Amino acid sequence: MPVKHYTLNRIILGVAALYAVLIVTGIVVGPLTSSDEQPTEQAEEIEYTPGFEESAEEIATPHAGVGGVPADEPSVEGIIVSEDTGEPLAGVTVVAESDESGEILTTTGSDGRFQLKGIDDDVTVSFSLNGYATTEATLGPDDDHEIALGYPVLEGRISSVIGSPLRGATIAVGDTYTRSVENGVFELPHEGDASEIIVKAAGHETTVIPIDEFDGGIFLEPQEVSAVYIPASIVADPDEFASVLDSIDEAGLTGVVIDLKDHLGQVHYDSGVELAQEIEALAGTFDVDAVLDELESRDLYAIGRISTFEDPTLAEARPDLAIQDNLNDDLWRTWQGRAWANPLDSDVQAYNVALIAEAAGLGFDEIHLASAQFPEHGLVHRADYGQATSASLREQTISGFLDDAYAAIAGTESVLSASIFAMSLWEETNDVTGQDLQSMAERIDYINPLLYPSHFATGSLGVERPGEHPYMMVSRSLESGVEILPRHLTGKIRPWLQDFSYGLGIDYGAEEVREQIEAAESTVTSGWFLWNPDGKYNWDAHEPADEDEEDEEDDE
Structure with missing residues (x-):
């Protein structure tokens, strides 16, 4: 066997040597065919x-x-x-x-x-x-x-992960943003130096995509938020705050609303906005970074609430920025004696936009605007804004303010929402406040109607005692709002619900709270907020987070 291998190897080596000679001959002497004989079929x-x-x-x-x-x-x-x-x-x-x-x-x-x-x-x-x-x-x-x-243009389509196209989603690159149109398509020119795309859509999680990974299709995960309001006094007390957060976790809720600037105009954190410092609005109630860290550690959605034009601190410190009383040489005030900042004043608007932008920069998932309106409670016929006003001007003013506010945070991961009176779900435009349901929904991410059954007047919606019918009042109101809004805007509704007792009639306990939540969740909404001014909630109104899993285990 070794001999056979040796002989075979010699044969192979001989053939290889002969082949090498032929190759060298071809290189040195030249090809064996002339250039005019090159085959044409291959060419x-x-x-x-x-x-x-x-x-x-x-x-x-x-x-x-x-x-x-x-x-x-x-x-x-x-x-x-x-x-x-x-x-x-x-x-x-x-x-x-x-x-x-x-x-x-x-x-x-x-x-x-x-x-x-x-x-x-x-x-x-x-x-x-x-x-x-x-x-x-x-x-x-x-x-x-x-x-x-020219400048880069992003073109693509926004859809839910289930495949439904999302109209009205916000797509931002740097400081430039647009909204998707029919079938979720969008086109966004931008300056080309940004590294990521930020996408937001009602009822879905904010999504960030590296721009070099963008392939034209963006799919968003659904999101519903169930949150409670916690007053600044509780947030400032670490033990009490932790106790409330424990209750939120146990109830299976997903978010927290805290005041950044309250209805008195006090700013509860160490703001860098110059005007807030000048008028001594800083209350220094809590460490906002520590609060956000705690909420993030618990995987809770953080909502910063800003009272915009209801701002007695600003109005009293800067009367030139306040609504005046046309019958005396004083500031105009509500029934509660609170002065308001003038919504028509550009400096007032800029002050609030600066706070909104700062809140987004701090890392809040959502900035919620209260009192983004003209005042309604008080002798409004005596309110002097420095110029004649009309329903049209008031609506244009609120819409323009919301445009500026949204532009300030469009390029961030934060979304923008605003509260609106409940009757706006029945009467689309409030001529006094300047709030128009559809106009506001087109400009921001969420609309939060104040659906407190006890606050409805006797006879509202044909109900003699509205407060005694929590499910009916919430359900009918939301259904009306869904009918008024175009379909692609209905998912922006996220109501405030009542978890407190008010006026005559029944006290609100776990059953009444639960009925409101069931009414909200049976309608096309993106979640709900609960309001109790003192932060005292009926926690037993909520099913424990793992109750469904326990029920399934029992069935097995």
């Missing part, structure tokens, strides 16, 4: 077009006999660069429509160059690259053209 099958991984210069210029293209055939060629940086752009799809040749297509190489062969007259050429605006130009042959693609 007819080969046509080189520069691609994404190779430059146009790396491909030999067509010559007679290769690809059947004459050496002097006219072509349209050039280079494509970024309008922003001037750098060549690779992978640009270049398409020309020629009367003679039909559609001619190529792609720029790594040097940004392109060549469209067989064109001997002016032709319209389109240039497209994902992330940039598609550009068209009329180009002629025999010139070296330079085409600059």
